[in-house]
Amino acid sequence: MQEYIKINNHYIDKLLYNFICEDLSNDTISFDDSFWLTLSNNLSSLEKKRKTLIKERENFQDKINKWHIENKINFFNKEDYKNFLYKIGYLVPEREDFKIKTKNIDDEVSSIAGPQLVVPLLNARYAINAANARWGSLYDALYGTDIISNKGKLKISNNYNHNRGAEVIKLAKNHLDKYFPLAGYSYQDVKNIEIIDSKLSFFTSDSAIVKLANEKQFIGYIGQKKSPDEIILEQNGLKIRLQIDKLDPIGKSDNFNLKDIKVESALSVIMDCEDSIVSVDTFDKVSTFKNWLGLLDETLQVQISKNQKSFIRKL
Incomplete structure (x- = not known):
């Protein structure tokens, strides 16, 4: 049974709470109750905006559904449909062409040609192999x-x-x-x-x-x-x-x-938390976060058995 810790009007899974307060805290930064209170207050302040945006999206969808129902017997006219989407604000006029001028991008991503790997971060062995593939x-x-x-x-x-x-x-x-x-x-x-x-x-x-x-x-x-x-x-x-x-x-x-x-070799790695794995519940998320932390502080390792021999795979 899951245990929760109440912070203001929010409930934090104890497994996640302990990971952040114990595993992430170190001599440089400490995640104490002030962190959770600040997070809770920020979430509360953004709740009204979140609900407004969701309501706006629901209104768009209602209008689009109504248009399709009212025009289901008519031959689909692309221009009519496009004009309708502009009218309700779902589409907006295109701006003039512009160039993206993002600065301070690592050369491995912006200018050097080479492979990029994608691996499930939940699998420690795959993550270590990918990091070592540099x-x-x-x-x-x-x-x-x-x-x-x-x-x-x-x-x-x-x-x-x-x-x-x-x-x-x-x-x-x-x-x-x-x-x-x-x-x-x-x-x-x-x-x-x-x-x-x-x-x-x-x-x-x-x-x-x-x-x-x-x-x-x-x-x-x-x-x-x-x-x-x-x-x-x-x-x-x-x-x-x-x-x-x-x-x-x-x-x-x-x-x-x-x-x-x-x-x-492999210049960069996407440590995937969403596509090649489905890290949804608290246990999976915390396991994923722990692997990420292990990569950052270079402590991640896993024991592998092959041909009746065991060895440690690490960074």
Whole structure:
């Protein structure tokens, strides 16, 4: 049986009340009784306007219903019907063309071309997978798909296939050569990478120091200038991350210790609360809100069992 807490003339489901007062409250903001009183007062002040708008909509519908009844034996005349809708105020004259000038929109939505995912927020596993899809491993994509032949020495097996892995690295570096070319060299020739005078410098096997053909593609780095852990490059607004780790099993066997290439993939996600799920009652809504909160504070996680093994999926 549902329990409610009375605030003025409104009744708040205790489950929702506890979620907001306990889960949402933190050192920065506190949702106490003053919050509920303010909410209740605002709802009361808007009630008259809400009823007026609903009554206006009912009046429109009554007039439209009456028109159809009175004209049911007549051949439908589009212009007559349109004039009628203008007359009752259901339609209004079009204004002059104008441009929407919304400001401060994130590039991921306004200017960068890329996939957008839609997932049910009530499903924590789907929500985590979608959030993590912002970056995908190029190595994993090449290794696990038929971009590379799955026959002979390159066939996928239960254990790591070193021949297939070598082909993955070869294709990945060809990808770098094509979209992030070096001036006169290939990534296959690189032995070390450093940042010198805020510019990316590649040291080759023949002791040359080369730059990117387009140095504007260098966006930033993580780690030390002489031994960066990650290099961030950009092409057409989309970024890739060269992850360097000489201790990693794959990295230590690479000519410049490249362990993986992360590619920017799903730029944005619609965390859906309405279409792919029907979050209506209090329990579903609070469960949905808790997943959203977990995404925001990066605590959302779920245990997954696969092939008789369990692991934690998280951000």
